[in-house]
Each structure stands twice: as structure tokens, then as C-alpha cells.
């Protein structure tokens with residue numbers, strides 16, 4: 001029998017980024033015992049890396065802002081493929097979630113009259129991002145950790161035990177979710193330091209594991225983003241949606257090679273930075289797409305006036321949604337107008353005084369100085385697209401964050417729907433506060449209504465342990481595969497064949513490669529023991545990366561149009577017949593238990609509620625919707 005440390009909790013939250021921590025707070029506030037598990041150190045998550053800010057229509061910088069404007073911007077950014085109920089809840093609740101953070105002790109930058117300052121970002125009509133310089137995520141995490149400590153102090157007063165209701169399990173990776181009759185019964189994993197196994201017996205799991213960027217070669221994401229939550233959910237029987245939509249942030253560092261992909265915040269452009277090609281031309285004016293014509297400035301003079309007078313001028317096309325800017329940069333480089341290292345120039349030096357740049361963008365200043373020996377107060381940065389965010393994720397009920405598996409909830413980047421085909425900058429931090437809270441609440445309500453708790457079976461525990469240990473003793477007939485080589489091959493294929501611009505024959509080649517890798521992964525072999533063994537950790541994570549990569553590639557092949565974070569060279573236009581269709585991935589039992597087969601089905605979206613539909617002009621909707629869908633709009637000819 002496998003030797004395992006066994007623990008019992010009402011709710012287990014997997015992931016200690018913003019979504020996870022907000023879920024922990026909510027479930028604990030409802031009186032439940034909560035374990036929070038993270039594979040990195042507590043506090044080291046993507047949320048802590050977030051720079052630009054958190055979008056919420058508080059109206060501090062422009063009193064015309066409100067939730068309806070934010071909702072409209074989010075739907076436009078997602079090209080109307082968003083789950084509209086999620087977009088509605090998000091826009092309505094984001095301001096309260098930001099103000100609530102202040103009650104936990106957050107210190108945002110202020111306006112001259114002492115309110116929370118809000119900055120411009122791509123696709124947002126008004127300055128909307130609450131921020132702390134360019135280190136906003138750090139403040140979010142610091143604040144929520146502080147709130148958790150204060151809750152633990154309350155628990156200590158009551159019970160004499162700080163960890164009576166919240167306990168942190170850091171550097172602990174969950175490798176499998178366990179179910180009984182289809183309901184969640186537990187989560188199985190291992191301590192990364194010792195390699196010892198751990199089992200959480202629990203009726204409710206909240207997945208808050210973030211994204212999938214490590215499947216791509218050039219990415220702003222760090223080592224934890226291996227799509228674990230996505231894959232855990234699939235293997236437990238839940239479904240993923242929108243996996244074809246992957247966001248390539250337009251501005252990642254391109255030089256030196258060791259830092260390629262590291263993010264350059266959109267805040268640089270929000271604060272006045274402009275994109276230029278080698279001819280010193282502000283090229284974004286050439287790339288305003290038809291659907292956004294009329295909403296963006298068409299001269300440099302108007303674009304510059306907009307920074308100080310947004311009510312009487314249209315915004316700069318440097319701040320078009322990310323998918324548009326990334327494609328524009330790609331085209332400039334392809335046309336031979338790129339910078340020496342294959343990007344374009346981002347110039348803030350000629351736009352703001354040096355002192356102001358260092359004050360507003362301290363991290364960017366240090367990042368370029370230390371990593372590239374570039375002084376951004378004196379010279380332009382070189383930037384290019386980098387894989388940044390996955391819009392696709394676990395399909396959830398918008399109000400409760402529950403998946404189709406009873407007891408399984410998801411929030412933050414690992415959930416899908418909210419951002420449609422493309423996320424607006426700043427909408428992730430607000431998403432994870434709004435839906436992290438809802439997931440904690442959803443899990444708490446589920447547990448309180450349970451009549452009996454599902455049981456963990458010993459055979460499931462033994463199977464999970466055997467799967468985790470397989471790389472130490474693979475059935476390889478003497479042929480061994482190295483996890484690092486497989487990972488490099490996977491990243492290269494996804495980058496080259498399912499990257500920013502896609503076409504059928506390349507995606508098919510990627511699928512062939514993925515098929516080969518799923519066979520080779522069975523023979524992955526690691527040396528040494530379970531203690532401190534990074535090769536083993538990667539071998540375990542590779543299963544997940546392969547599963548999610550297959551979802552991305554299969555959905556990308558099926559969607560024969562271009563929309564948001566999915567650009568098909570062979571189907572360049574947006575097709576209204578595809579707008580309300582979701583591609584739903586599920587794991588189908590096959591003969592490969594290591595990396596199960598992925599099936600995809602097409603599902604129709606729920607039509608937009610009438611009052612929300614009427615927030616848009618018919619002329620705008622006509623660019624996205626079919627005539628039949630618009631028949632109920634009051635502006636529609638009878």
C-alpha cells in the first residue's frame with residue numbers, strides 16, 4: 001500500500017495566486033476549514049508579477065465610466081464570444097472588490113484629490129486600472145496574505161491554533177483529483193522537497209492554478225504555468241472551452257535571448273509610449289481594423305491630445321486590444337521594418353521626462369537596465385509578441401464557479417469564458433477577485449448542502465501514486481526519453497505551428513508531433529530519487545502540458561475563422577456563423593492513461609440577454625452578429 005500523509009478539509013484550494021487567495025478568504029469567512037496548496041513558494045504566483053493594474057469602473061479618473069461601459073469594452077475586446085453573464089458580473093462587481101481590498105490594507109496610487117488613481121490600458125474607453133506603480137499584483141498578493149494572517153489570528157484567539165481553519169501547503173504539487181461516483185472526493189499530490197505523497201480528503205476543490213504558457217517557447221509566464229488545473233479538470237471529467245484562444249501580448253522583450261518573452265507592461269503605452277518601426281513611423285495608425293474604425297484617432301496630433309483630453313479626442317491606436325497590436329507588430333517585422341533583434345521599437349524616452357518615467361514605471365526601468373543594458377529614459381525598447389495568457393479554460397457556471405463535476409470549482413486564469421476570444425489588459429486581476437470570491441462562496445454553499453461526504457478509494461490513491469512514480473521505472477524496452485528534450489520539442493512545435501498566426505497544414509503537423517510525443521512520454525525516464533528532483537517534477541508536468549496543447553491545437557484546427565487570440569492565415573476573416581459557437585474539449589478514455597485522448601464538440605452559446613444586447617448600437621452588433629440573431633434588437637427593421 002502507498003505511504004501517504006492523509007488530511008481532511010472542507011475545501012481545498014489549489015493555487016495561491018489572486019484567485020486562490022480570494023477563494024480561501026471567502027470559504028473561511030463562511031466558517032469552513034480550508035487548505036491552500038501551491039507548487040511554488042507561498043506568494044510566488046503569476047498574480048505577483050502583474051504590473052499594469054486591475055480594471056474596475058470606479059469612475060475616479062473619468063466620471064463617465066460605469067459598469068455598462070466596462071461590460072461593453074470587455075465584450076468588444078473578446079469579439080462578442082465572451083460568456084456575457086461572466087462579463088456582466090465582472091463589470092458590476094469589480095469596483096466593490098477593489099474597494100474591499102482597501103479594507104484589507106491595500107495602498108493604491110492616488111489621484112490629486114486622494115482617490116484611487118486609474119490608468120489607461122488597451123481597449124478600455126476610460127482610464128480604469130487601479131494600480132500601484134507597475135507592481136500592482138505584488139500589492140494584491142501582499143494584501144490578501146495579510147488578510148489571511150488576520151483571519152488566522154482570529155482563529156487562534158478562538159481555538160488556540162492559528163491553522164485551525166486555514167493552512168498553507170507550499171511547494172506541494174497536486175497531480176490528480178479523485179472522485180467517487182463522479183463527485184470530488186479528494187486531491188492527491190507530493191511535496192516537492194521530499195517527494196513524499198500527500199492526500200487531501202475533501203468534498204470540494206477550487207482550481208486556481210493559472211495558465212498554460214510553458215507549452216510555448218517564447219512566453220512571459222514562469223515555470224508553474226504548465227496547465228495543471230486545466231488537465232486535472234479534464235481527467236476528473238470536467239470540460240474546457242475556448243482553448244484555441246491564446247493571447248500573445250504584443251510587447252515582450254526580444255533581446256538578449258536569455259530574457260526573450262519577459263513582459264513589457266502595457267502601462268508603458270497607457271502612460272504615453274508609442275510603437276515605431278525602423279522608419280521611425282508610428283505604424284499603428286495603419287492597422288485599425290474595420291470593427292474599431294471611428295473609435296480610434298486617425299492622426300498623431302489627435303492621439304496625443306487624447307492623453308490629456310479624452311472626452312474630446314479619440315484614443316491612440318497604440319492602445320488597440322492586444323490581439324490587434326500583436327498582429328500589427330508581426331506584420332511590420334515580416335515586411336522588413338522590424339528592429340535589429342526581430343521586434344519593433346517602443347518609445348517612452350521621447351514622450352515623458354526621465355524622472356516621470358522612473359516614477360511611473362520603476363520596474364520597467366530596472367528590468368531594461370539590468371537585463372538588457374538599455375536606459376528607457378534615453379532610448380527606445382525593442383519589443384515583440386510573447387505568449388502571455390490563455391482565454392480558454394474550465395467551463396464553469398458564471399454565478400457559482402462550479403464545473404460540470406460536482407464539488408469541482410474553478411476561478412482565475414484556469415477558468416474559461418469570461419474574456420471570450422481576447423482578454424483586455426487589467427481584466428485578469430479584476431476577474432480573479434470577482435470569481436475567486438464567487439468560487440469560495442460556491443464551494444462553501446456546496447459543502448454546507450452536502451448530506452454525505454464522498455469517500456476516497458484506496459485503489460484511486462494507489463493508481464495516482466503509480467502514475468506519479470512511472471518516470472522512475474518506465475516500461476521502455478530499454479528506450480529512454482528525457483523530459484527536458486520532450487519539453488523543448490513541445491515548446492518549439494507549439495510556438496512555430498500553433499502560434500500567433502496559424503494555418504491548417506501547420507496545425508496538422510503540430511498534431512502529428514503531439515501524437516508522437518504522447519507515445520514517447522510513456523518512456524520518459526528520470527534519474528535519482530524523489531527528493532529535490534526537478535527532472536521528475538517536469539516529467540509529471542509534461543502530461544498536463546501535452547493534454548492542454550492538444551486542446552489548443554485541435555480547437556485551432558476546427559475554428560475556420562480568425563477572431564481575437566486565434567488568427568488563421570487560411571481563414572483571415574471573422575465569421576458571424578462562428579461567433580456563438582464554443583468548442584468544448586473533454587478527455588475521452590482511450591488506451592493511453594498517461595495522456596488521455598481529447599474529444600471536441602461544438603456547443604451553441606446562450607444568447608445575450610435582451611437588456612444587455614440593447615447596450616450596443618445595432619450598427620456595431622451588425623459587425624459581429626447574424627441578421628437572425630439581431631432580429632430582437634429594437635433598432636432592427638421589423
Ligand code: FAD
Pocket residue numbers: 014015016017018019020037038039040044045046047048049050051052053054055136137172173174175208209210211220221222224228229263388389411412413414425426427428429430432
Ligand atoms: P496565479 O497567480 O498564477 O496562481 C497560480 C497558482 O497555482 C500558483 O500558486 C501556483 O503555484 C499554483 N499551482 C499551479 N499548478 C499547481 C499544482 N499542480 N499544484 C499546486 N499548485 C499549483 N493581469 C492584469 O489584469 N493586469 C496586469 O497588469 C497583468 N500583468 C501581468 C504581468 C505578467 C508578467 C504576467 C505573467 C501576467 C500579467 N497579468 C496581468 C495576468 C495575470 O497576472 C494572471 O492572469 C493572473 O495573475 C492569474 O491569476 P491566478 O490566480 O489565476 O493564477
